Amino acid sequence: MRNTRADVVAAALRVLAAQGLESCSMRRVAAELDVQPSALYHHVPNKQSLLALMADEILRSVRLDASDPRALCVALREAMLSVRDGADVVATVEAFRLGSSAIERRLAELVGGEGAQTLLLYTFGHAQSTQTHRQAAEFGALLAEELPQEAGDGRDLDATFDSGIDIILGGLAARKIARTN
DSSP: OOOOHHHHHHHHHHHHHHHOGGGOOHHHHHHHHTSOHHHHTTTOSSHHHHHHHHHHHHTTTOOTTOSOHHHHHHHHHHHHHTSTTHHHHHHHHHHTTOSOOHHHHHHHHHHOHHHHHHHHHHHHHHHHHHHHHHHHHHTTOSOGGGSOOSTTSSOOHHHHHHHHHHHHHHHHHHHHHHHHO
16 A cells, blocks of 8 residues: 555654654654665655654644634643644744744734744744643653642743743733834
8 A cells, every 4th residue: 555645744753752753763763664775765864854744743733714812822831842842843833843833824814924923933932832841741750749849939830831921921911002102
């Protein structure tokens, strides 16, 4: 049976889920499909292209018709957190401009270019930190007092994300008002 590009992306996401981004090589993806690594290059020209396709798949559930920048950032974060090292994949693709940035374009429509970049960088960074924290807790690398407790204690990762979004959106709104005066 011949593999498709979708098969290659699905295999890469399985390797990512099992072994993490650091171990997600073309050789391992090929092994997951039981083919030679050279067979992958019929579907993707290089690993960077594969990462872009993986990011697209990770973000497929994010609806771009949202009119609320907060909802878009929450959906982006949730999509990245739903896949092991998903935040690293998406942030890498964005940083190196390996794929289209439909989310960034939509945010720019809602809050302007600088606001979109700020929201994206915050969302990527927070998601990466959250994933690192969750993985460390999963592997028992955190002490009980280092685990998130109650909302508002500064350690609840969802609450700190929401607070940060409030701060950014509040600052953007204040800046807009200041520019009109």
